[in-house]
Amino acid sequence: MSDRLTRTLSTQSGQPNPRITAKLCPGNRKGCDIGYAPAISSCEGANSSSCLPGKMRLLRRPSPQLSRFSGMHRQAFVHSSHGHVLLCTTFDGYKFNAPAFTQDSVQQINRDFQDGAIAVKIWKTFGMEIKDSNGKYVLPDDPKLKPIYEDIAQHDKTLLTHLAEPDLAWEPLDVKKDPLAQYYLENPQWHMLNKPGVPSKKAILEARDRVLEQNPKLRVVGVHLASMEKDLDALGQRLDKYPNFAVDTAARMEYLMYGDPEKVRAFLMKYQDRVIYGTDLDVNPDADVQKSVKEWKETYANDWRFFATDETFQVEGHAVHGVKLPKDILQKVYRTNAQHWIRGLP
Numbered sequence: 488m489s490d491r492l493t494r495t496l497s498t499q500s501g502q503p504n505p506r507i508t509a510k511l512c513p514g515n516r517k518g519c520d521i522g523y524a525p526a527i528s529s530c531e532g533a534n535s536s537s538c539l540p541g542k543m544r545l546l547r548r549p550s551p552q553l554s555r556f557s558g559m560h561r562q563a564f565v566h567s568s569h570g571h572v573l574l575c576t577t578f579d580g581y582k583f584n585a586p587a588f589t590q591d592s593v594q595q596i597n598r599d600f601q602d603g604a605i606a607v608k609i610w611k612t613f614g615m616e617i618k619d620s621n622g623k624y625v626l627p628d629d630p631k632l633k634p635i636y637e638d639i640a641q642h643d644k645t646l647l648t649h650l651a652e653p654d655l656a657w658e659p660l661d662v663k664k665d666p667l668a669q670y671y672l673e674n675p676q677w678h679m680l681n682k683p684g685v686p687s688k689k690a691i692l693e694a695r696d697r698v699l700e701q702n703p704k705l706r707v708v709g710v711h712l713a714s715m716e717k718d719l720d721a722l723g724q725r726l727d728k729y730p731n732f733a734v735d736t737a738a739r740m741e742y743l744m745y746g747d748p749e750k751v752r753a754f755l756m757k758y759q760d761r762v763i764y765g766t767d768l769d770v771n772p773d774a775d776v777q778k779s780v781k782e783w784k785e786t787y788a789n790d791w792r793f794f795a796t797d798e799t800f801q802v803e804g805h806a807v808h809g810v811k812l813p814k815d816i817l818q819k820v821y822r823t824n825a826q827h828w829i830r831g832l833p
Contacts, residue, residue: 562602570833575647576604578635580617580625589631593638605831606645606708607635614650614691615679624686626694628701636698640705645829648698648707651691651714652677688714699729708763708828709734716742719754726761733828737765744793744807752810755794759816763824766790794820 565572576599578592585591596607613627627650639646653667657679660668671678679685686694692714699707709715709732715722716739726732736743743751755762766786770779789802797811812820826832 565603573831574599574602574604575606575608576600577608577610580610580612583617583625583631584620589634592635596635596638597642600642600644604644606647606829607639608647609650611649611652611677614686614694615652615656615677622684624684626686626691628694628697632698633701636702636705640702643830645706645708647710648695648713649710650695651688652679653714654688654717656680657688696725696729699725699732703731705731706828706830707732710737710765711767712736712739712742719746719750723754723758726758733761733763733824735763735765738767740766740790740793741803741805744789744802745805748808748810752812755810755812755820756816759812759819760824760827762820763828764790764794764820 565574576596578596582588582591596604609627609632613625613629613632615624617625619625619629627648636646655665655667656671656677659680660671660678662668662672679688695709695713698705707729713722713725713732713734715725722734726734766783768779768783768786770776789800789807792798792800793807793809794812795817796809798809800807800809
């Protein structure tokens with residue numbers, strides 16, 4: 488997948504009020520799936536005025552034509568959104584073996600900072616796809632990446648990390664047991680089982696932890712519950728150990744919803760300053776936009792019902808019990824945590 492547009496959900500008076508903040512990746516960069524948010528959603532291939540009337544603006548993911556969003560064009564696009572679109576950049580990991588990779592990456596990121604980028608994304612390609620000149624998978628703590636991390640910290644920006652995947656990416660696939668298996672059947676490049684030389688998920692996350700430890704002044708948001716969606720205890724241990732680390736819930740809400748509600752609530756209460764709401768919703772160019780918007784609204788409503796009430800309801804055939812977070816913590820999860828961890832959000 489190429490660039491994912493992401494967005495933030497603002498709340499003013501305790502009710503969800505979707506407002507989109509986009510993250511676009513400059514240049515034609517394979518694997519630039521930004522998927523982040525507080526209230527993530529994106530709309531592609533439709534007229535902005537008809538996509539989400541009133542509350543949201545179109546964010547068009549520019550796949551092969553991405554280069555036209557560089558420089559002045561990208562700035563104009565962000566400016567024309569009237570505050571609904573902000574830029575998250577990335578660097579091209581597929582150029583890792585180029586002699587000037589580190590220098591070029593830092594220079595490109597800094598140009599994007601000058602153009603208004605508020606964060607940088609590193610994607611799961613590190614650890615799962617990109618290899619060095621010797622054919623070895625490159626982990627996110629590779630020394631060639633350290634100057635990039637240092638530069639981000641020096642500019643007081645945030646690093647968003649999508650590193651590793653759910654456990655199933657390293658396990659046998661059975662759609663009957665886990666519907667997520669369908670994703671890896673359709674995207675076999677991300678199914679790591681039996682691939683020669685591939686790092687384990689544990690090795691990738693340990694490399695990420697070393698980045699956190701070696702860069703204490705770098706703000707890091709681990710998207711998708713930091714790929715630790717099935718182990719809140721281990722995730723809590725990371726949050727305890729690394730004060731520069733936060734997570735978002737994008738595309739992982741079901742792990743919270745289907746978990747033990749008392750344990751999930753305790754986790755959210757304890758780490759109320761470290762969790763940011765996200766959904767990772769998007770729309771393909773050939774999709775029925777109105778149908779997608781309806782699905783988005785249902786997602787927002789179910790997520791809000793889970794966080795804000797103690798009701799029991801059905802989601803995808805599962806009984807879900809709401810955790811009824813206090814209003815001040817809802818405000819943090821839906822709004823102020825994002826503002827704190829990703830400086831520059833309105």
